[in-house]
Structures are given as C-alpha cells and as structure tokens.
Amino acid sequence: MAASAATRVSLLLGLAVLSALASPSHSLDCASQKFSNKKVFSNCSDLPKLGARLHYTYDASNSSLSIAFTAAPAAGGAWVAYAINPTSTGMVGSQALMALKLANGSVFAKTYNIMGYHSIVESKLSFEVWDLTAEASNDAMTIFASLKVPEKATSLNQVWQVGGAVIGNRPSIHPLETENRASMSQLTLAASSSPAPAPSGHSAAVPAFQRGSLAAVLGLALLVGSAILS
Secondary structure (H helix, E strand, C coil), X not given: CXXXXXXXXXXXXXXXXXXXXXXCCCCHHHHCCCCCCCXXXXXXXXCXXXXXXXXXEEECCCCEEEEEEEECCCCCCCEEEEEEECCXXXXXXXEEEEEXXXXXXXXXXXXXXXXXXXXXXXXXXXXXXXXXXXXXXXXXXXXXXXXXXXXXCCEEEEEEEECCCEECCEECCCCCCHHHHCCEEEEEXXXXXXXXXXXXXXXXXXXXXXHHHHHHHHXXXXXXXHHHHC
16 A cells, blocks of 8 residues: 555656646746647747737847737727837837738738827838738737848837727727736847856756746645655
C-alpha cells in the first residue's frame, strides 16, 4: 500500500515539474491562441484594455513588424482596429488597420488615416503595409499585417479600438467608455534573433517567473503527497 502511495506521489511530482517548465513567458490567454492560417510569432502580449491581444515579430534586418491583432467588437459591433501613431500617443494622427464584418458574415481589412475624432479617411498609410488580411472566429476578429517601421526604432506608439456597427462598408463610431479612451500604450520592439539575456545568477533555461511557479507547484504537490501517505 505504501509503495503504491509513493508511486502516486512520484507521478504527481513529475507532472508538476513538467507543467511548471512548460509554462510560457507570457499570459496563458495570449500564449494559448492559435491561428487558422498557422502563423507563428516571436512575441505576444495581452494588451491592457478592451481584452485585446497582440502577437508580433520584429525583424531588425529589414525594419519590418509582422502582427496579428485580436479583439472582440463592442456589443452589437462589427469592427476592430489596430494602429501605429508615428507622431503622438493618442488616436489623432494614428495610421490604422481595421477589420470590418458585413451583415452577410464576410470579413475584410482596410487602412485608415485617423485625422480627428470625427474624421477617418480610408487611404494608404504613411508607412508601407503588406499581407493585410482579416478573419473572424468565436466572436473575435483578427487583423494580420506586416508593416515597415522606422529604421533602428526601439518602440512604437500603438493604439487599438473596438467599434460599433458597419454601415455601408464604413465603420460607425466606437463607444466612448473609459477603456476605449485609454486603449493605447508603447510597444517595445525586440528582434526575434536577440532573445533577452538571463537574469544574473540564474539559469537561462528557467526564467525567474517559472522558478516561482515551479516552487509553488512543487509545494502543492508535496502537501498532496503528504496527505496521500498519511
């Protein structure tokens, strides 16, 4: 009986270690997202407002940024947008990529120059954009694109939004709630070929956050194991 209990404890500890080591370096929501087109990106981030997510890969060799932006439209809405503002931190002046969903269910992507709070103009952007597509799945919409960014840029002003209805292929105004007004931040660029160095005094194989998670999981496993053996 004791041998059987010990075996169960060993299995439990083994599973705990594997689970902790397999944990990704970003949040579960962001890391668990998969795309139907099988695209993979070097980084991902759960953006701080509107439940949005950004997957991205920055290539310093050609100053390009490949992105996949995902968010759910506002209640009753049918569009989402991701933008880079080359000159400021807010919405005005931002260069936007927008996914719009029509009443027939079709989804398409467009580019807009956000000239003011009540003035958006469908147009080419101030920087090169290619491979722009959009898709909808599980009440969310995703924008895929590659962008040309300033050479040797280290960060970008990003803005994102979720909107209302699409009327005549044009987006209507988005809600003006607190989260909508605060959906902006700075995106720090990091070349995928240059991973961050490990913190001093620790192994590069197990980042600090993972060591904390590992300790917590092992502690729980030991408690359970003690209960089994008692």
